[in-house]
Amino acid sequence: MIKESINQSFTVAYRYQVHFTKALFSIANPVLxxxxxxxxxxxxxKALVVVDDGVVEHHVNLLQEIRxxxxxxxxxxxxxxLMVVNGxxxxxxxHTLVDRIIDAVDRxxxxxxxxxxxxxxxxxLDAVGYAAAISHRGIRHxxxxxxxxxxxxxxxxxxxxxxxxxxxxxxxxFSPPFAVFNDFSFLQSLSDRAWRSGISEAVKVALIxxxxxxEWIAEHAGALTNRDADAMEYLVYRCAELHLQHIAGADPFExxxxxxxxxxxxxxxxxxxxxxxxVMHGEAVAIGIALDSSYSYLMGYLTHADAQRIVxxxxxxxxxxxxPLLDAEGTDHPLLIGLDEFREHLGGRLTIMLLQGxxxxxxxxxxxxxRVLAAASMLQNDFEVQL
Amino acid sequence: MIKESINQSFTVAYRYQVHFTKALFSIANPVLxxxxxxxxxxxxxKALVVVDDGVVEHHVNLLQEIRxxxxxxxxxxxxxxLMVVNGxxxxxxxHTLVDRIIDAVDRxxxxxxxxxxxxxxxxxLDAVGYAAAISHRGIRHxxxxxxxxxxxxxxxxxxxxxxxxxxxxxxxxFSPPFAVFNDFSFLQSLSDRAWRSGISEAVKVALIxxxxxxEWIAEHAGALTNRDADAMEYLVYRCAELHLQHIAGADPFExxxxxxxxxxxxxxxxxxxxxxxxVMHGEAVAIGIALDSSYSYLMGYLTHADAQRIVxxxxxxxxxxxxPLLDAEGTDHPLLIGLDEFREHLGGRLTIMLLQGxxxxxxxxxxxxxRVLAAASMLQNDFEVQL
Numbered sequence: 001m002i003k004e005s006i007n008q009s010f011t012v013a014y015r016y017q018v019h020f021t022k023a024l025f026s027i028a029n030p031v032l033x034x035x036x037x038x039x040x041x042x043x044x045x046k047a048l049v050v051v052d053d054g055v056v057e058h059h060v061n062l063l064q065e066i067r068x069x070x071x072x073x074x075x076x077x078x079x080x081x082l083m084v085v086n087g088x089x090x091x092x093x094x095h096t097l098v099d100r101i102i103d104a105v106d107r108x109x110x111x112x113x114x115x116x117x118x119x120x121x122x123x124x125l126d127a128v129g130y131a132a133a134i135s136h137r138g139i140r141h142x143x144x145x146x147x148x149x150x151x152x153x154x155x156x157x158x159x160x161x162x163x164x165x166x167x168x169x170x171x172x173x174f175s176p177p178f179a180v181f182n183d184f185s186f187l188q189s190l191s192d193r194a195w196r197s198g199i200s201e202a203v204k205v206a207l208i209x210x211x212x213x214x215e216w217i218a219e220h221a222g223a224l225t226n227r228d229a230d231a232m233e234y235l236v237y238r239c240a241e242l243h244l245q246h247i248a249g250a251d252p253f254e255x256x257x258x259x260x261x262x263x264x265x266x267x268x269x270x271x272x273x274x275x276x277x278x279v280m281h282g283e284a285v286a287i288g289i290a291l292d293s294s295y296s297y298l299m300g301y302l303t304h305a306d307a308q309r310i311v312x313x314x315x316x317x318x319x320x321x322x323x324p325l326l327d328a329e330g331t332d333h334p335l336l337i338g339l340d341e342f343r344e345h346l347g348g349r350l351t352i353m354l355l356q357g358x359x360x361x362x363x364x365x366x367x368x369x370x371r372v373l374a375a376a377s378m379l380q381n382d383f384e385v386q387l
Numbered sequence: 388m389i390k391e392s393i394n395q396s397f398t399v400a401y402r403y404q405v406h407f408t409k410a411l412f413s414i415a416n417p418v419l420x421x422x423x424x425x426x427x428x429x430x431x432x433k434a435l436v437v438v439d440d441g442v443v444e445h446h447v448n449l450l451q452e453i454r455x456x457x458x459x460x461x462x463x464x465x466x467x468x469l470m471v472v473n474g475x476x477x478x479x480x481x482h483t484l485v486d487r488i489i490d491a492v493d494r495x496x497x498x499x500x501x502x503x504x505x506x507x508x509x510x511x512l513d514a515v516g517y518a519a520a521i522s523h524r525g526i527r528h529x530x531x532x533x534x535x536x537x538x539x540x541x542x543x544x545x546x547x548x549x550x551x552x553x554x555x556x557x558x559x560x561f562s563p564p565f566a567v568f569n570d571f572s573f574l575q576s577l578s579d580r581a582w583r584s585g586i587s588e589a590v591k592v593a594l595i596x597x598x599x600x601x602e603w604i605a606e607h608a609g610a611l612t613n614r615d616a617d618a619m620e621y622l623v624y625r626c627a628e629l630h631l632q633h634i635a636g637a638d639p640f641e642x643x644x645x646x647x648x649x650x651x652x653x654x655x656x657x658x659x660x661x662x663x664x665x666v667m668h669g670e671a672v673a674i675g676i677a678l679d680s681s682y683s684y685l686m687g688y689l690t691h692a693d694a695q696r697i698v699x700x701x702x703x704x705x706x707x708x709x710x711p712l713l714d715a716e717g718t719d720h721p722l723l724i725g726l727d728e729f730r731e732h733l734g735g736r737l738t739i740m741l742l743q744g745x746x747x748x749x750x751x752x753x754x755x756x757x758r759v760l761a762a763a764s765m766l767q768n769d770f771e772v773q774l
Contacts, residue, residue: 002407002624004418008543008563009402010635019392031391043735106552111734113644134521137548137559138640156395161524165493172524173560176395237389248397253525257500347498348430 014176014252018156018244020237024144024183025065033073035179040075041113048079048110050101050128052087052120055146058189062119076115079108089277091123092130092162101131110139115178117142122150122281126172129160133175140178146186148198148232149282152239156180158252168269174253182240184233195232196318197282199224200264202239203314204289208263209242211359218309221316257346260361263353264288270338274325286319287326287379291335294375294383296355299368306358311383322379335372401563401639405543405631407624411531411570412452420460422566427462428500435466435497437488437515439474439507442533445576449506463502466495476664478510479517479549488518497526502565504529509537509668513559516547520562527565533573535585535619536669539626543567545639555656561640569627571620582619583705584669586611587651589626590701591676595650596629598746605696608703644733647748650740651675657725661712673706674713674766678722681762681770683742686755693745698770709766722759 021031036045049066056062063082070078083104091097101116110116116139118128125143132141145155161172187195199217206214216238217224223231246261268284279287290311297307314321328334343350349365356362408418423432436453443449450469457465470491478484488503497503503526505515512530519528532542548559574582586604593601603625604611610618633648655671666674677698684694701708715721730737736752743749 001621004408005404005406006628006631007402007404008631008635009400010639011398011400012640013396013398015394015396017392017394020389021391041736045734102551102558106554106557109731111732112641113734134558134560136557137546137561159524164489167493170493170523171489171521173521174524234388241393244393244395248395252397253399254499344496345498347432347500349428 014158016177016179018180018182018240020182020184020233022183022185024181024185025062025069027069027072032069032181035181036073036076043113045076046079046108046110046114047076047117048081048083048101048104048108048115049117049119050083050085050124052091052124052146053084054087055120055186056084059186079104079110081108085120085124087121087124089123089163091120092127093166095162097124097127098131098162101128102135105131105135105139110135112136112139115140115142117144119144119146120150121145121147122154125150125155126160126169127162129175129177130162130172133160133173138175141175143177143180145180145182147190147194148187148236149194149201150198151182151184151187152198152236153201153243156182156240156243158247166273168273176252182236184229184236187232187236188229192227192318193280193283195227196225197280197286199235199317200282200286200289200314200319202235203310203317204263204285205239205242205246205261207289207293207310207355207358208260208353208361209246209359211357213238213242214313214358217317218313221313225316225318257349257351258363259351260353260363263355263361264292266342266352267291267335267338270334270341271323271325274334275323279323283320286314286317287321287323290314290321290379291372291375292352292354294378295367295371298371298375298378299354301354301356301362306355308383309358310355311379322376326376327380329373331369333373333376335376336369339367339369339372401545403564403566405567405569405627407569407571407620409570409572411568411572412449412456414456414459419456419568422568423460423463430500432463433466433495433497433501434463434504435468435470435488435491435495435502436504436506437470437472437511439478439511439533440471441474442507442573443471446573466491466497468495472507472511474507474511476510476550478507479514482549484511484514485518485549488515489522492518492522492526497522499523499526502527502529504531506531506533507537508532508534509541512537512542513547513556514549516562516564517549517559520547520560525562528562530564530567532567532569534577534581535574535623536581536588537585538569538571538574539585539623540588540630543569543627543630545634553660555660563639569623571616571623574619574623575616579614579705580667580670582614583612584667584673586622586704587669587673587676587701587706589622590697590704591650591672592626592629592633592648594676594680594697594742594745595647595740595748596633596746598744600625600629601700601745604704605700608700612703612705644736644738645750646738647740647750650742650748651679653729653739654678654722654725657721657728658710658712661721662710666710670707673701673704674708674710677701677708677766678759678762679739679741681765682754682758685758685762685765686741688741688743688749693742695770696745697742698766709763713763714767716760718756720760720763722763723756726754726756726759
């Protein structure tokens with residue numbers, strides 16, 4: 001009558017739209033109004049909006065525009081508090097912002113059919129998304145990423161997280177957003193450094209997935225660094241598309257060990273941390289891509305010409321390929337420590353994405369310490385010194 | 388070239404086994420050893436074990452048995468700290484226990500391929516499951532429920548959570564366990580009150596899903612209250628089976644408003660809270676079942692005979708069907724306040740499960756206040772007074 005065990009098995013279907021638009025909160029723009037209308041019920045929904053202070057600083061009328069836009073909508077009402085919060089890594093360095101949002105969810109009676117809307121860079125969205133994911137076991141979360149990096153990478157994906165004792169994304173969940181609105185207008189106010197730094201994630205996804213996109217980036221490197229809006233919009237769009245395809249294709253919640261989209265990231269995380277986040281994520285990823293491309297060459301997986309092209313493209317895009325913090329020697333080299341930490345993070349077994357060609361990734365489970373250091377040396381010496 | 392939007396859509400597959408056994412940590416019991424062997428890799432896995440102090444109190448050799456059992460296993464090593472934590476609702480009333488577990492996850496280097504194992508009642512498992520779900524975006528979580536209530540209901544399901552400012556499960560996630568081990572031996576040490584109280588969830592699931600199971604419970608009411616182990620084991624098994632079937636069947640992560648398994652729960656939550664959790668969850672659910680059954684009769688959905696049978700079965704099982712805290716009048720009656728809070732919790736629109744027969748639930752979206760109070764009166768007066 002009683003079996004030894006019951007096998008439970010089910011699937012959960014997720015669906016969300018990533019919209020591409022400009023001037024999202026202009027009354028003339030119907031994108032957001034149409035979205036809310038399509039989800040309207042006979043119950044008034046509520047929206048709690050959390051905005052990165054860096055965005056408010058450059059868009060001084062934004063809060064007013066948000067209020068006016070929501071006043072024009074039926075079926076949804078804005079919480080009477082627009083939360084403006086500190087942006088950058090500090091947003092996710094501790095539990096403070098998350099606690100503030102949970103408190104606001106409680107005070108404003110935001111329920112599972114209401115919305116928590118985050119507007120800002122990747123760090124703010126990571127913290128807001130986490131707070132939304134754990135409140136009432138998951139409130140509808142809308143992301144409005146405002147940087148190149150968040151529009152083409154983290155902001156459209158399924159992860160959130162905050163740091164714990166300096167450990168990046170130690171706390172977080174896999175929680176797909178309810179919708180994403182990429183508003184290209186926000187990109188105009190980015191500093192040159194922030195504008196460029198997000199391009200490295202596009203180079204990354206092109207290198208592991210799409211040689212044609214890599215060629216497109218190479219052809220448009222000048223336009224991109226000269227802040228050509230059309231070029232950047234296509235870059236963001238195509239990068240987002242490849243990123244989304246990857247997530248939908250295999251293991252969206254990373255139950256396995258394979259994380260192709262983390263190409264170039266193992267060393268990037270260490271460098272960001274060592275620099276006290278002075279090095280921007282996109283810059284660290286550029287260095288990480290250059291390092292793993294050079295390593296791929298030294299291991300005989302990638303031709304010298306291809307590795308050199310990658311490094312030269314990153315340089316042409318105004319991105320760094322080396323950092324003085326990596327100028328060290330011996331077994332306590334930051335890269336070797338970072339590799340050990342990453343191995344431990346993965347539970348004892350490395351899975352690292354490398355390249356066997358432009359547009360073609362390959363996974364390995366060991367890395368040769370001396371060749372990692374040799375790859376770093378090559379980058380320090382303008383790709384001239386070889387093993 | 389750039390579309391207005393990209394539709395992202397994917398499914399995530401979940402699978403876990405719920406095992407039924409006795410003396411799980413006896414060296415002679417191969418169930419857990421087989422489980423770990425089937426998940427072994429070339430990397431040594433780690434296990435962090437968190438135990439409810441109420442369990443340790445009644446099973447004084449348990450910690451020693453756990454250590455000995457793990458020493459007999461290959462491929463997995465126990466963290467050198469067995470965490471014994473306060474059980475009962477206090478485990479989830481604030482963030483303290485969750486923080487302790489996150490700290491231990493960090494200190495012991497528990498990664499996404501290692502295990503956090505919770506042993507205890509529903510409240511401890513809710514807190515441990517939540518801590519596991521947010522650490523590294525989800526560590527493998529094994530549940531070993533030790534009460535009737537957790538073995539047949541919360542411990543085998545997909546939710547976790549902690550309370551926030553007295554609001555039950557305000558913070559939490561939907562995160563299926565990696566595996567569940569229901570060890571019937573733990574039930575023997577339960578107090579009579581705890582033993583009986585878990586039976587109400589079985590009555591609940593029988594009432595909305597399975598008339599045959601209801602008849603079985605009615606036939607075995609005497610055996611169940613006399614602590615017949617075989618009867619209780621079948622009750623736990625069949626209740627778990629129906630519960631699991633329901634979760635797998637529709638909307639496991641409750642994206643919609645329908646929550647059939649919450650039959651009898653809207654008033655139960657209020658009563659638990661009002662009593663300062665002096666009323667046990669299962670007792671409050673018994674009262675909630677009696678109330679909603681009586682209400683179903685008063686609304687003409689259920690026959691008087693069926694409603695009376697339900698109330699009499701609960702009484703025969705030694706469960707309460709009324710509580711003095713519900714002896715009140717007027718619009719500030721705790722039940723009407725509770726109904727309002729529940730409506731707000733659902734975002735403004737009620738969805739309540741009622742009965743249209745034994746084994747047959749039906750959902751409604753409004754409740755008649757005067758008939759709710761009349762149903763309470765009936766229960767107070769031994770099911771004699773009617774509207």
